[in-house]
Amino acid sequence: MAYGEKRGYDKQARKWRYRGRYKKPDGTWGSVSKDDEGQPFYKERDAEAYAHGLETDVRRKTFLDPRNSRITVQEWSELWIESVELANRSDTTYRQRLRTVILPQWGAHAMGDVTTVAVKTWEQQLRKRYSARYVKSAMSIMRVMFDDAVTSKVRADNPVPTLQSRRRGKFKGRQVEDEVVIATPRQAYLLACNARQMRGVVGYALVLTIAYCGLRISEAAGLRREHLVLGDEGQGPRLLVTEQNQYVDGKPAQVAPKYGSTGSIILPPFLAALLKEVLASHQSEWVFPAPKGGKMHTGTWFYAAVWRRWVDGCAPEADPLGRPARLPELRAVAGVEGLVPHGLRHSMKVWLDELKHPRVAVEERMRHRIPGVEGTYSHTTLPMEKDIAADLQRLWETSSTAVGDDGEWEEPRAARERKPRRKLISQESPTALSGDAVEDEADEVVVT
Template structure:
């Protein structure tokens, strides 16, 4: 039965200290000398009452041993990270957030001593130093780690507040409902034309493929020739999403798509023809090869020197000893400032929703899983897929029509890093764009005219 025992004399408080004794689940005796706030017991009845409460928890099978909470955050994180089953990129992200921001602050702190107020104070400091997305990611990792600590009975509660629990302090509005930048079919074409100027036919078709198949960027760069079925056997030409390009331990590798979302996507006729001509233009195993035929890397270099000029244009071109000729100047595409490759995936979803296609067919093309009963009983038919291909063909053909009632281009936007750049003459803002050679267009659509 729970009881109290007198301990030593506390000189600072001028009182005797007490500890509570109680029966552990295995029948041995445990002891506790501090309450939940870390304060010592100076009265026997306080120690006995606390110990009695722990025995009640033992009988109810909700007992959490206070000694378990003395494990440090660093020690627990080592045990925890090895128990979490994550994809390669997520595993790297979790470890990076632990190493960079979580353990430097909390590593030496006991798990049981981490309080919600201290976590909120720390989060506020992070928001002053890092981007909102980075802070959100770090807090998500820490929240998950403490969730598992609660389920493992290392402590009784999670001190990392959820979004719903943050209703405290200065009111913060919800902000924009949707911050994702999407493109119209016409804007996707203009981006593809800029990509053609920068990287030729491979760049042109890469943009078209992301937009009209809704691929993630690493799924597109991970496409091999064997993933294309360009002979129509009655169900349309197909693109198979089987893997994606990713770095594993710092080296390029092919891994499963995100969430294992493989797929078999029908291609619109124009798109199938573009794919045939692209494959005929090179002998690389990769559908969208790098300049020298290898796998296209989508690291920081890709976004700085490849993607941003396509979207924001470029007045200048870097000069290299091995490349005396300057790269072509590009105009910025109006209305899509800040768009990322994934925004083109979002764009295709919007186009198909606007066209009124069944949800199940659209979500299957996006390789999403519809939850609940709807997902169990809804199915995509070949007829639904063919109608999607017809819609995409129509959108493509409409995007080729010249536009005269609005300006589609803007002067090149100022790049984030302007070092070692030399001004070139202003790029004309007259309506016009480089003409894509006939071999880069489908016969049904005709030549891609200047707009």
């Protein structure tokens, strides 16, 4: 039976301290000298009452050893991260968020001392320094870490607010503006024309393949010749998504697509013919090689030196020896400032939704999974796929033969200034690790 006992005299408080003694689940005696708020017991009956409560928890099988909650966040994170099974990029992101944002603030705190109010205050401070997406990512990782701490009986509750519990204080209406920039078929074509001027038919086909197949940029970079089945044997020409280019331990490697989203995508006729032209134009094993034939890397250099020029245009780059300009003059495509390759994946989804294709066929082309009963009983047929290919062919024909006007183009846009909050992010952030790391986080909209 639980009881209290005198421990020692607190000279500062000028009071005697007490501790509670109680029977643990294994039959041994445990002791507790502080309450849930970390305050010592100065009365014997308080210590005894707390110890009685712990014994009640033992009988109800809800007992949490108070000593478990004294483990620091740093110590728990080291145990926890090794227990979580993650894909390579997610593992890199989790460790980076812990190292640069979470642990500098909470690492020295005991797990049991982290409170919801303190976490909420910290979150508001983060929002003043970092982008909303970065803060959301850090908070999600911390929430999962504390969820597992609750499951492992390190503490009784999760102090990281969920979406529901955060709905307090000043009301914040939903943002009307969409963060993702999307393109029309015509804008995708104009973007591809800019790409052709810089990278020839390879750049031209790269943009159109991403747009009309809904590929992630890392998947396009990882396409090999054997991933294209361009002969039509009744199933239509196909592009097989089986792997993607990704950095593993700082080195480029071929890994499974994000979420394991492999698939076979039917190609519209124009794209099948274009990809045949691409394969005939080089000897590389990669469908979209770098200019010298090696694997195309899609890190920050690609975004800054290549992709941004396709979108925002650029002035010609003079040659110091008086030869023809090394970089052609490109005009900016109007209406798509800020577009990233992943925006073309979003764009294809919008085009197919506007054309009223069955949801199951559209989601399968996106390589999403529809949850619940709908996902169980809905199936994509070959006629559905062929209808999508036919409509995409019509979109291409319309966009590529339309009579253009000057309003479709703008003068080259100045390089976008880096936002101040980005300068506060560690150099180990995803934007430093790889150019498409942050972009891929946008794909959290995937239906799972």
